[in-house]
Amino acid sequence: MFKELKREAYEANVALPRHGLINLTFGNASAIDRPRGVFAIKPSGVDYSALTPEDMVVVDLEGRRVEGRLNPSSDTPTHRRLFLAFPDIGGVVHTHSSHATAFAQAGRPIPIFGTTHADYFNGAVLVTRKMRPEEIASAYEWETGNVIVERLQNLDPADCPGVLVNRHAPFTWGPTVAKAVETAVAMECVADMALMSLALAPDLGPIEPELLAKHFKRKHGAGAYYGQA
Amino acid sequence: MFKELKREAYEANVALPRHGLINLTFGNASAIDRPRGVFAIKPSGVDYSALTPEDMVVVDLEGRRVEGRLNPSSDTPTHRRLFLAFPDIGGVVHTHSSHATAFAQAGRPIPIFGTTHADYFNGAVLVTRKMRPEEIASAYEWETGNVIVERLQNLDPADCPGVLVNRHAPFTWGPTVAKAVETAVAMECVADMALMSLALAPDLGPIEPELLAKHFKRKHGAGAYYGQA
Amino acid sequence: MFKELKREAYEANVALPRHGLINLTFGNASAIDRPRGVFAIKPSGVDYSALTPEDMVVVDLEGRRVEGRLNPSSDTPTHRRLFLAFPDIGGVVHTHSSHATAFAQAGRPIPIFGTTHADYFNGAVLVTRKMRPEEIASAYEWETGNVIVERLQNLDPADCPGVLVNRHAPFTWGPTVAKAVETAVAMECVADMALMSLALAPDLGPIEPELLAKHFKRKHGAGAYYGQA
Amino acid sequence: MFKELKREAYEANVALPRHGLINLTFGNASAIDRPRGVFAIKPSGVDYSALTPEDMVVVDLEGRRVEGRLNPSSDTPTHRRLFLAFPDIGGVVHTHSSHATAFAQAGRPIPIFGTTHADYFNGAVLVTRKMRPEEIASAYEWETGNVIVERLQNLDPADCPGVLVNRHAPFTWGPTVAKAVETAVAMECVADMALMSLALAPDLGPIEPELLAKHFKRKHGAGAYYGQA
Numbered sequence: 001m002f003k004e005l006k007r008e009a010y011e012a013n014v015a016l017p018r019h020g021l022i023n024l025t026f027g028n029a030s031a032i033d034r035p036r037g038v039f040a041i042k043p044s045g046v047d048y049s050a051l052t053p054e055d056m057v058v059v060d061l062e063g064r065r066v067e068g069r070l071n072p073s074s075d076t077p078t079h080r081r082l083f084l085a086f087p088d089i090g091g092v093v094h095t096h097s098s099h100a101t102a103f104a105q106a107g108r109p110i111p112i113f114g115t116t117h118a119d120y121f122n123g124a125v126l127v128t129r130k131m132r133p134e135e136i137a138s139a140y141e142w143e144t145g146n147v148i149v150e151r152l153q154n155l156d157p158a159d160c161p162g163v164l165v166n167r168h169a170p171f172t173w174g175p176t177v178a179k180a181v182e183t184a185v186a187m188e189c190v191a192d193m194a195l196m197s198l199a200l201a202p203d204l205g206p207i208e209p210e211l212l213a214k215h216f217k218r219k220h221g222a223g224a225y226y227g228q229a
Numbered sequence: 230m231f232k233e234l235k236r237e238a239y240e241a242n243v244a245l246p247r248h249g250l251i252n253l254t255f256g257n258a259s260a261i262d263r264p265r266g267v268f269a270i271k272p273s274g275v276d277y278s279a280l281t282p283e284d285m286v287v288v289d290l291e292g293r294r295v296e297g298r299l300n301p302s303s304d305t306p307t308h309r310r311l312f313l314a315f316p317d318i319g320g321v322v323h324t325h326s327s328h329a330t331a332f333a334q335a336g337r338p339i340p341i342f343g344t345t346h347a348d349y350f351n352g353a354v355l356v357t358r359k360m361r362p363e364e365i366a367s368a369y370e371w372e373t374g375n376v377i378v379e380r381l382q383n384l385d386p387a388d389c390p391g392v393l394v395n396r397h398a399p400f401t402w403g404p405t406v407a408k409a410v411e412t413a414v415a416m417e418c419v420a421d422m423a424l425m426s427l428a429l430a431p432d433l434g435p436i437e438p439e440l441l442a443k444h445f446k447r448k449h450g451a452g453a454y455y456g457q458a
Numbered sequence: 459m460f461k462e463l464k465r466e467a468y469e470a471n472v473a474l475p476r477h478g479l480i481n482l483t484f485g486n487a488s489a490i491d492r493p494r495g496v497f498a499i500k501p502s503g504v505d506y507s508a509l510t511p512e513d514m515v516v517v518d519l520e521g522r523r524v525e526g527r528l529n530p531s532s533d534t535p536t537h538r539r540l541f542l543a544f545p546d547i548g549g550v551v552h553t554h555s556s557h558a559t560a561f562a563q564a565g566r567p568i569p570i571f572g573t574t575h576a577d578y579f580n581g582a583v584l585v586t587r588k589m590r591p592e593e594i595a596s597a598y599e600w601e602t603g604n605v606i607v608e609r610l611q612n613l614d615p616a617d618c619p620g621v622l623v624n625r626h627a628p629f630t631w632g633p634t635v636a637k638a639v640e641t642a643v644a645m646e647c648v649a650d651m652a653l654m655s656l657a658l659a660p661d662l663g664p665i666e667p668e669l670l671a672k673h674f675k676r677k678h679g680a681g682a683y684y685g686q687a
Numbered sequence: 688m689f690k691e692l693k694r695e696a697y698e699a700n701v702a703l704p705r706h707g708l709i710n711l712t713f714g715n716a717s718a719i720d721r722p723r724g725v726f727a728i729k730p731s732g733v734d735y736s737a738l739t740p741e742d743m744v745v746v747d748l749e750g751r752r753v754e755g756r757l758n759p760s761s762d763t764p765t766h767r768r769l770f771l772a773f774p775d776i777g778g779v780v781h782t783h784s785s786h787a788t789a790f791a792q793a794g795r796p797i798p799i800f801g802t803t804h805a806d807y808f809n810g811a812v813l814v815t816r817k818m819r820p821e822e823i824a825s826a827y828e829w830e831t832g833n834v835i836v837e838r839l840q841n842l843d844p845a846d847c848p849g850v851l852v853n854r855h856a857p858f859t860w861g862p863t864v865a866k867a868v869e870t871a872v873a874m875e876c877v878a879d880m881a882l883m884s885l886a887l888a889p890d891l892g893p894i895e896p897e898l899l900a901k902h903f904k905r906k907h908g909a910g911a912y913y914g915q916a
Contacts, residue, residue, distance in 0.1 A: 023418050024411060026345065045456030074447060074455050096345045098418065102425030105343035106433055114563040115626045116484065116554045133439040140443055167436050168344045182482060189481050189556065195425060196560030196653060204564055207625050210591040214598055218532060226532050227503030252876050253869060255803065274914030303905060303913050325803045327876065331883030334801035335891055362897040369901055396894050397802045424883060572792035573855045574713065574783045640711060647710050647785065654789030654882060662793055665854050668820040672827055676761060684761050685732030 001067055002040060005033045006056035009040035012177040016095060017048045019185050027095040028073040031177040032083050034090070037061050041079060043070035074141060081145020082173060086157040091177025093184045096169040099191035103127070104164035110190060112206045113197045117190040118215035120183055122159035124206070126151055130166045144168070158220070162187050230296055231269060234262045235285035238269035241406040245324060246277045248414045256324040257302040260406040261312050263319070266290050270308060272299035303370060310374020311402060315386040320406020322413045325398040328420035332356070333393035339419060341435050342426045346419040347444035349412055351388035353435070354419075355380055359395045373397070387449070391416050459525055460498060463491045464514035467498035470635040474553060475506045477643050485553040486531040489635040490541050492548070495519050499537055501528035532599060539603020540631060544615040549635025551642045554627040557649035561585070562622035568648060570664050571655045575648040576673035578641055580617035582664070583648075584609055588624045602626070616678070620645050688754055689727060692720045693743035696727035699864040703782060704735045706872050714782040715760040718864040719770050721777070724748050728766060730757035761828060768832020769860060773844040778864020780871045783856040786878035790814070791851035797877060799893050800884045804877040805902035807870055809846035811893070813838055817853045831855070845907070849874050
């Protein structure tokens with residue numbers, strides 16, 4: 001049925017521990033098939049080392065399980081919310097990668113201090129507002145998606161392909177789930193470097209706008225010239 | 230005799246260096262067979278790479294060696310004390326994992342700053358009081374167990390599945406020794422992230438109680454909905 | 459054609475992730491054949507795990523592709539600028555290694571605090587001035603080379619085999635590209651140790667000149683006595 | 688000739704990068720045969736991955752090469768000085784392990800903050816005084832041994848099995864070179880944890896003397912009860 005989609009989601013999920021972004025069973029990745037209106041996601045609480053492509057759970061955009069024996073990730077409603085809000089994305093990744101999560105816990109954006117960051121994000125990595133008790137008490141994971149969407153209001157999800165959920169951890173997205181994994185790796189890396197830059201220069205300001213634009217546009221948009229063709 | 234029990238303890242012990250929680254011969258894990266009143270534990274000072282399931286030492290709850298040629302871990306009386314005090318636990322783990330140990334050495338609890346922490350602990354990771362000279366001079370390892378039990382007084386060991394021994398290092402426990410290993414991994418991870426969060430926000434307060442309750446209960450108790458079945 | 463040169467560049471490029479200096483597709487290494495006036499460099503945006511010696515792109519000192527199907531690294535003009543300015547170097551390496559990049563982002567030189575640093579650099583690792591908007595807007599990568607050359611003015615590139623580009627990341631060079639890789643490893647290592655030394659002693663001054671000279675000269679110049687032959 | 692001695696030194700040397708204590712060709716280990724008055728040491732500047740037992744260089748206590756084609760480590764006179772001053776040691780290890788080196792560069796002892804440290808050292812890890820210009824200009828590596836011996840004056844090398852050379856890096860020793868490697872691993876580990884403990888508690892005092900004595904004596908001396916037999 002959804003063999004290719006499940007393989008794509010599987011490859012993204014197992015890439016997460018390989019990149020050192022995941023401990024234990026934290027985190028999950030999903031890939032969407034837009035024409036069919038379904039996405040494949042990691043099953044809940046399954047160890048990455050035991051995961052197979054067949055274990056992926058296929059869910060539709062109303063949240064119904066369409067294929068798979070296992071329960072989908074408990075974070076499935078967050079993924080679903082993002083797929084509904086951002087029509088151009090093809091994949092979503094959630095990790096608890098340690099440096100990015102440290103910023104999320106502290107409720108601080110990751111400042112944009114250099115070109116590594118500018119290669120991936122067109123500005124700081126933003127933090128959502130804290131969730132309200134009633135949001136936590138009701139459809140918690142769906143509301144997690146809502147605070148992300150609220151934070152992205154008036155922003156282009158392609159300029160800002162990830163966010164920190166306050167007190168929680170990062171989410172990233174992209175045209176494909178493989179690209180969302182790459183962005184999750186980059187976010188963890190720039191969070192690490194930002195922490196050290198702050199230790200060296202506590203009042204460090206952001207990268208100059210010309211340099212930011214140059215690097216972001218080397219890799220994104222019509223004038224991109226990084227990579228092959 | 231105790232083949233299954235020894236294998237269970239063995240698997241937990243060798244998981245510790247694999248998770249990066251152990252250097253050299255530091256640390257140990259034990260699994261209990263409640264009906265038979267015995268637990269299997271790592272032998273003292275043996276290198277993890279040379280360990281076999283047969284090397285595990287089986288000890289009864291009076292502290293007598295029941296099976297095994299080697300000396301049990303010098304920390305055996307601490308494990309025994311915990312098995313006696315907490316009747317619902319099935320395993321105990323002791324590591325010197327670096328970030329958690331840094332908090333233990335500083336005598337500071339690991340504050341609960343985010344959902345990663347709340348997935349495992351229903352509050353901060355507590356620190357024991359310092360041990361008194363007479364406790365150190367007498368049955369030191371048994372008394373180490375006593376200060377842990379004292380620190381847990383009026384708390385549910387399931388809400389608080391680990392503690393930092395002041396000036397020393399962490400101990401964790403759980404329904405199985407495999408779960409105690411998982412909690413040791415999580416404690417090291419949240420200690421790492423807490424240190425970085427404190428660097429970013431020195432006056433950071435704890436996670437909001439609603440969010441703590443939500444995450445702890447997603448994984449624990451009657452309403453848990455994380456994982457399979 | 460340039461089989462040996464391409465192999466040399468290839469070996470240097472794949473050494474970068476093996477030494478932990480590279481995430482994703484960041485960074486690149488190049489080796490020059492001075493008599494023939496060409497250098498081999500990594501193709502742009504290709505994953506290190508998929509790289510082969512044949513993928514290396516051969517470029518001449520006017521910047522024309524001489525051999526290879528793929529686009530050369532977008533940083534090729536920076537490498538070319540350095541090969542033109544420093545006639546004695548045989549290779550150039552660019553990484554975003556995290557600790558060195560943290561200093562680059564903060565715009566701070568890496569102070570020379572110990573003998574590990576003095577084994578490789580005859581002083582602090584310097585930082586370029588920030589690039590001007592018009593430099594960024596025009597031939598950005600060539601101008602990146604220019605600010606490096608400007609920073610090295612009146613210095614011997616053999617005494618100072620690497621630099622931090624402000625807001626960006628490190629570049630290193632050497633008599634061979636293999637030696638430039640070694641210097642990149644050493645720079646990352648001393649950046650890491652310098653950060654920790656600053657945490658322990660925020661006002662720490664540089665190593666004493668006699669000790670610096672002793673260590674640098676143990677490994678460099680006529681009186682060198684480190685190593686074989 | 689010295690086949691066993693060379694194998695012992697070889698095993699210790701290759702253990703250093705395996706434990707993450709060594710980058711590039713930094714560091715070296717040596718083992719002594721007291722009855723024959725010779726020690727085997729790593730050759731200078733040879734990559735660890737290419738090292739064989741036959742490459743080890745055998746040197747006598749007057750510093751003459753007795754066996755081996757290669758030049759011995761440039762640090763050989765330091766090892767020789769320590770073997771002469773401390774008649775009970777069987778091996779010496781020198782690394783540039785990053786956390787211990789950070790303390791050495793800062794000129795600060797590693798404070799004894801916990802039991803992990805007390806399992807290996809009977810107090811803080813001390814730092815030598817800075818070397819004088821004339822010591823650096825003359826027999827530098829021999830004089831490096833001299834400042835270590837001076838720092839150990841009136842101390843038992845068994846209580847204090849390692850030291851930080853100011854501005855340089857750690858040296859450790861022990862009854863065997865394998866034990867000196869273990870102590871080098873432990874020193875790096877406690878340096879890492881001490882740095883973090885200082886971040887959490889900048890004014891943290893040393894471990895209480897009773898707890899220090901208990902842990903050091905669990906592993907050392909007549910009353911030791913850690914390990915087998």
